[in-house]
Amino acid sequence: MALADARAICPDLTTRPADLAAEATALAALRRFTGRYAPLVTVDGADGLMADISGVPHLFGGEAALRDDLQARLERAGLHAQSAIAPTRGAAHALARHGGGILPEGRLLEGLGALPVTALRVDQATAEALSRMGLTRIADLAHLPRAPLARRFGPGLVLRLDQALGAQAEPVAAPPEAPHFGVRMTLPDPIGLQSDVMAGLDRLLDRLCAQLAAHHRGARRLRLDLRRVDRQASQIEIGLARPMRDPARIKALFAKGVEEVDAGFGIDALRLSAPITEPLAPEQIGSTPAHQADALADLLSSLGNRIGFDRVLRLLPSDSLIPERSFTLAPAAYSQPAPSPTHRTRPAILFPPEAVTATGHPPVQFRWRRMQLTTLRATGPERITPEWWLEDPTWRSGLRDYWRIETRQGPRLWLFHTPQNPGWYAQGEFP
Amino acid sequence: MKTLLDPPACPPLGLRPMRVHEAGGRGRRSFALFQAARHPGPLVWITPAHLPEQPLPAGLPMGVAERLHLLRPVGETDLLWCIEEALRSPAVALVIAEPQQPLSLTAGRRLQLAAEAGRTTGLLLIQQDGGSAASETRWQCEPAPGPEDSTLHHWQLNRNKRGTNGDWMLHWDGTTAAFHLVSEAGKRHQPADPAR
CATH class of the missing domain: 1.10.150.20 (5' to 3' exonuclease, C-terminal subdomain)
Structure with a gap:
C-alpha cells in the first residue's frame, strides 16, 4: 500500500x-x-x-x-x-x-x-x-x-x-555460524579480592585466546563484564595497539581497570568477550625483530589505554605543500610508519603563526616572543599559495613568502610575509 | 681506576645509555633531534597536549620521522606516567619529554630506575631552572650565529655525575647524525673538580 x-x-x-x-x-x-x-x-x-x-x-x-x-x-x-x-x-x-x-x-x-x-x-x-x-x-x-x-x-x-x-527438494542451507569470541565463568561464592578477579581473568583469557588461535584471529578490543551479587554490573574495556592473543600480555592491561572496580558485596560472574577481532596468522616465535615489535605494541597499548589512543600519534607524510598540511598526525595503533622526504628548507619545529613586529623587508630587526632579534642572514623568499580548494581560516591572509632568517642572537627562524595583507609572522624554528 | 660499576663509555656529545639526562636552553629541541638521529630504534617524544610546537617531518633529520611516536598527554601526572612507562619499555631507544614543571628528586630518581629497568635512554627538555638533582647530565644548548652556510650550536655540559663537564661549539646541519666540531674547549681533558 x-x-x-x-x-x-x-x-x-x-x-x-x-x-x-x-x-x-x-x-x-x-x-x-x-x-x-x-x-x-x-x-x-x-x-x-x-x-x-x-x-x-x-x-x-x-x-x-x-x-x-x-x-x-x-x-x-x-x-x-x-x-x-x-x-x-x-x-x-x-x-x-x-x-x-x-x-x-x-x-x-x-x-x-x-x-x-x-x-x-x-x-x-x-x-x-x-x-x-x-x-x-x-x-x-x-x-x-x-x-x-x-x-x-x-x-x-x-x-x-x-x-x-515436495516434488523438488529444497534443503535449508544454514550459513556457517560466525565465530563468537566470548567466554564466561560463574562462581559458587562471590569474590572480592583483586587477585581473585585476576585469577579468574587468567582462566577466561586462556580459553578466549585458545578460541582466537583456533580461528587465526587476534583481539583488538576486549571487554570484561563483572556481575555483582546485587545484580549491579561493571565493565572494563581495553584496546590493543595491534591484534593480539597472548594471555599474559593482555592480562597486564586489565590490571588498572580491575583495580578501580567496586566489588560491593562480591562478584559472582565474569564474562570476557572480544567485540573487535582482526585476522592474525600464526607467526614464527623466537625472532628478535618480532620481540621488539611486540614490546613496542605492548607499550602503545598501555599508553593508549591510559591517555587515549588518539593521543598516541605517529607522523605520516601527506601530499601538500602547505606546511601545516604536509603531514598528518595519525593514531599509532591504527597506522603503519611511512618514510617522509626531508627538505633542508623546512624547519624542524613548527608552531601556529605568531605575529612579529618587524622593520624592513626582509626584517632587519624584529621582536618575537619578547626577544629583540637582529637579522644576520635572510634566505628566501619561497612563495607558497593557499590551497583554494580547501577552506582554511589560517590561510585567509592569502599568499605567504617564507624566509629563513638567521639572527645574530642565535635562533634560526622561519618567518613569512603576507604581501596581500602586509604583516610578518614566525612559524617555525630550524635546528 | 676503572671498575665494573662504571657505566659503558660514551662518545663525546653522546648520552650515557640507561640513564635520564636533561637539556635546557633555546636549542634544547635541536639537541634532542641530534640525539634522536644518533639513537637507532623507536623514539618516543612526549609533549603536553597544549604545547603549540610540534615536529615537522620534512625538517627532521633523516629517518627520524618514521621512527617517532608522539604522545600528547593532558596534565603533568599523565605526562610523568608516560615518561616512566616509555622508559620501562625495552623496545624504545630514546625517550624525549618536555615536562612543564621541575621534577622532584623522587620523580627524577623513579625515572632513573625506570630507564635502568628498560635499558632505555631518556632526555628531558627542561624549562629554565627546572632541573632535577637526579639527572645524570645536564646540557645547556643555545643556537649560535655563524658564517655563511653553517648552523652552529653551542652546547655546554654543565652537570655530569660520572665524568667531566664540557663545552662544545659544533656545526650540525640537522639532516644526519654527522657533525663537525668547530673548537674544543680546554676544560674537556681536565679531571673532574675534586671539590665535587
Missing part, C-alpha cells in the same frame, strides 16, 4: 522510515535464538526465518507443542510472529504468511490448495498473468499439465510449485 493511500484511510497514522540494517541485525539475533529449536536455521527473505526441525519435535512434545513454545516465547519478548510447520520449505513459507498453522505429512495439497498463487514465491508479473488466466489459487495450478505451464510462465513457476508440493 502506498503511503498516501494509507494516510487517506487513517489520517492519524504514525510513520517512520524503515531501517533495513537494524532490521537485518534484529533478524540475525532472532536467528541465533531460533537455534534452540533446530540445528539448521536460515534467514528466509527480509522478514522470515526457516528452520529445519526434522527429528526435533519429540524433544518438545510434538510439533504443536514446539510451535506453541516458540509462539509463547516470542510473545513474551514482545514480538508478534506467525509460524507454520509444513513438510516442505515452500509450503511452510506460504502457510506462515497466510495464517500459520501445522500441515501434517501427506496432506500438503489440501492445506495449500486454498492459498493464493502469490504465496508460491513467484514474482509480481507471473502472479498477475496467472490471475488474468483465472488461476488464482494453488489448487487451480496443481492439476494442470506442467509442460504448457512452463512454456507459458517460465520454469520459475513450475519450480516453485514443485518445491511447495
Whole structure:
C-alpha cells in the first residue's frame, strides 16, 4: 500500500522510515535464538526465518507443542510472529504468511490448495498473468499439465510449485555460524579480592585466546563484564595497539581497570568477550625483530589505554605543500610508519603563526616572543599559495613568502610575509 | 681506576645509555633531534597536549620521522606516567619529554630506575631552572650565529655525575647524525673538580 493511500484511510497514522540494517541485525539475533529449536536455521527473505526441525519435535512434545513454545516465547519478548510447520520449505513459507498453522505429512495439497498463487514465491508479473488466466489459487495450478505451464510462465513457476508440493527438494542451507569470541565463568561464592578477579581473568583469557588461535584471529578490543551479587554490573574495556592473543600480555592491561572496580558485596560472574577481532596468522616465535615489535605494541597499548589512543600519534607524510598540511598526525595503533622526504628548507619545529613586529623587508630587526632579534642572514623568499580548494581560516591572509632568517642572537627562524595583507609572522624554528 | 660499576663509555656529545639526562636552553629541541638521529630504534617524544610546537617531518633529520611516536598527554601526572612507562619499555631507544614543571628528586630518581629497568635512554627538555638533582647530565644548548652556510650550536655540559663537564661549539646541519666540531674547549681533558 502506498503511503498516501494509507494516510487517506487513517489520517492519524504514525510513520517512520524503515531501517533495513537494524532490521537485518534484529533478524540475525532472532536467528541465533531460533537455534534452540533446530540445528539448521536460515534467514528466509527480509522478514522470515526457516528452520529445519526434522527429528526435533519429540524433544518438545510434538510439533504443536514446539510451535506453541516458540509462539509463547516470542510473545513474551514482545514480538508478534506467525509460524507454520509444513513438510516442505515452500509450503511452510506460504502457510506462515497466510495464517500459520501445522500441515501434517501427506496432506500438503489440501492445506495449500486454498492459498493464493502469490504465496508460491513467484514474482509480481507471473502472479498477475496467472490471475488474468483465472488461476488464482494453488489448487487451480496443481492439476494442470506442467509442460504448457512452463512454456507459458517460465520454469520459475513450475519450480516453485514443485518445491511447495515436495516434488523438488529444497534443503535449508544454514550459513556457517560466525565465530563468537566470548567466554564466561560463574562462581559458587562471590569474590572480592583483586587477585581473585585476576585469577579468574587468567582462566577466561586462556580459553578466549585458545578460541582466537583456533580461528587465526587476534583481539583488538576486549571487554570484561563483572556481575555483582546485587545484580549491579561493571565493565572494563581495553584496546590493543595491534591484534593480539597472548594471555599474559593482555592480562597486564586489565590490571588498572580491575583495580578501580567496586566489588560491593562480591562478584559472582565474569564474562570476557572480544567485540573487535582482526585476522592474525600464526607467526614464527623466537625472532628478535618480532620481540621488539611486540614490546613496542605492548607499550602503545598501555599508553593508549591510559591517555587515549588518539593521543598516541605517529607522523605520516601527506601530499601538500602547505606546511601545516604536509603531514598528518595519525593514531599509532591504527597506522603503519611511512618514510617522509626531508627538505633542508623546512624547519624542524613548527608552531601556529605568531605575529612579529618587524622593520624592513626582509626584517632587519624584529621582536618575537619578547626577544629583540637582529637579522644576520635572510634566505628566501619561497612563495607558497593557499590551497583554494580547501577552506582554511589560517590561510585567509592569502599568499605567504617564507624566509629563513638567521639572527645574530642565535635562533634560526622561519618567518613569512603576507604581501596581500602586509604583516610578518614566525612559524617555525630550524635546528 | 676503572671498575665494573662504571657505566659503558660514551662518545663525546653522546648520552650515557640507561640513564635520564636533561637539556635546557633555546636549542634544547635541536639537541634532542641530534640525539634522536644518533639513537637507532623507536623514539618516543612526549609533549603536553597544549604545547603549540610540534615536529615537522620534512625538517627532521633523516629517518627520524618514521621512527617517532608522539604522545600528547593532558596534565603533568599523565605526562610523568608516560615518561616512566616509555622508559620501562625495552623496545624504545630514546625517550624525549618536555615536562612543564621541575621534577622532584623522587620523580627524577623513579625515572632513573625506570630507564635502568628498560635499558632505555631518556632526555628531558627542561624549562629554565627546572632541573632535577637526579639527572645524570645536564646540557645547556643555545643556537649560535655563524658564517655563511653553517648552523652552529653551542652546547655546554654543565652537570655530569660520572665524568667531566664540557663545552662544545659544533656545526650540525640537522639532516644526519654527522657533525663537525668547530673548537674544543680546554676544560674537556681536565679531571673532574675534586671539590665535587
